[in-house]
Amino acid sequence: MIRTRPSGSGQRGGISGRLLIAAAVAIFALITYFSTRQTNPVTEEVQNISLTPEQEITLGQQAAPEMAAQYGGLSQSQEPQARVDQIGRAILRGSEAGTAPYPFEFHVLADPQTINAFALPGGQVFITEGLINLLETEGELAGVLSHEIVHVVGRHSAEQIARAQLAEGLTGAAVLATYDPDNPSSQQSAAMAQLVAQAISMKYGRDDELEADRRGVGYMAGAGYDPRAMIGVMQKLDEASQGASPPEFLSTHPDPGRRIEQIESAIAEQFPQGLPEGLKP
Numbered sequence: 001m002i003r004t005r006p007s008g009s010g011q012r013g014g015i016s017g018r019l020l021i022a023a024a025v026a027i028f029a030l031i032t033y034f035s036t037r038q039t040n041p042v043t044e045e046v047q048n049i050s051l052t053p054e055q056e057i058t059l060g061q062q063a064a065p066e067m068a069a070q071y072g073g074l075s076q077s078q079e080p081q082a083r084v085d086q087i088g089r090a091i092l093r094g095s096e097a098g099t100a101p102y103p104f105e106f107h108v109l110a111d112p113q114t115i116n117a118f119a120l121p122g123g124q125v126f127i128t129e130g131l132i133n134l135l136e137t138e139g140e141l142a143g144v145l146s147h148e149i150v151h152v153v154g155r156h157s158a159e160q161i162a163r164a165q166l167a168e169g170l171t172g173a174a175v176l177a178t179y180d181p182d183n184p185s186s187q188q189s190a191a192m193a194q195l196v197a198q199a200i201s202m203k204y205g206r207d208d209e210l211e212a213d214r215r216g217v218g219y220m221a222g223a224g225y226d227p228r229a230m231i232g233v234m235q236k237l238d239e240a241s242q243g244a245s246p247p248e249f250l251s252t253h254p255d256p257g258r259r260i261e262q263i264e265s266a267i268a269e270q271f272p273q274g275l276p277e278g279l280k281p
């Protein structure tokens with residue numbers, strides 16, 4: 001006599017098998033997330049990060065052209081680009097950010113309408129002509145650039161990617177580890193395109209924004225600019241947001257009133273004897 005298995009047991013085994021695999025993937029993602037805990041050498045924050053600085057640089061460089069294309073490409077005006085380069089370099093020379101292993105590149109984007117600035121991992125910093133035109137002093141420009149430079153050295157994108165991997169079980173680090181920019185396989189190209197899309201649509205957390213504002217205060221002063229200029233930036237963004245659509249820099253960097261308070265308290269904390277003489281506005 002032939003014994004037959006009761007029907008359906010195979011299917012049940014299949015489901016529990018898949019559940020087991022899903023659980024294993026989730027546990028692996030958790031272990032990966034927490035085993036990547038490390039201290040940021042520049043900011044000394046303890047973070048969960050699965051990318052190496054080299055991988056951050058590769059990702060930023062891969063994503064930069066696509067980011068620029070979304071904002072009308074690179075600006076054709078020489079003057080704002082030269083000014084942004086000069087102020088950006090001064091911030092790097094005058095702060096801990098200059099010791100980070102990132103080849104910083106500052107890009108002015110041609111879009112005159114959009115008021116925005118952002119950073120990709122590994123040192124790619126962007127600011128639109130629209131935002132540059134809104135700003136009145138070099139100190140205000142230094143404030144925006146300092147803020148974005150903190151996002152880079154704070155490795156905020158890499159942190160967000162680690163969180164996303166935890167949620168989705170994605171393996172961005174594995175993609176980047178095997179990615180050869182000069183000779184990618186089609187599978188690697190597809191995986192990289194996904195990572196690039198993730199990097200471009202990245203939203204930082206509120207804590208990241210506050211850290212960028214607070215550390216940015218010190219970076220501005222180190223480059224010879226009055227950190228109170230950042231308060232002027234917030235006020236201008238707030239005014240610009242009274243119109244129909246708020247500036248994007250504010251939609252990803254919310255609540256200018258609260259941020260002004262935080263900036264004032266960061267200045268008071270970092271300069272308890274008062275600000276040095278002769279800072280530029």
Ligand SMILES: [Zn+2]
Pocket residue numbers: 147148151204208209212253
């Ligand atoms: Zn920010």
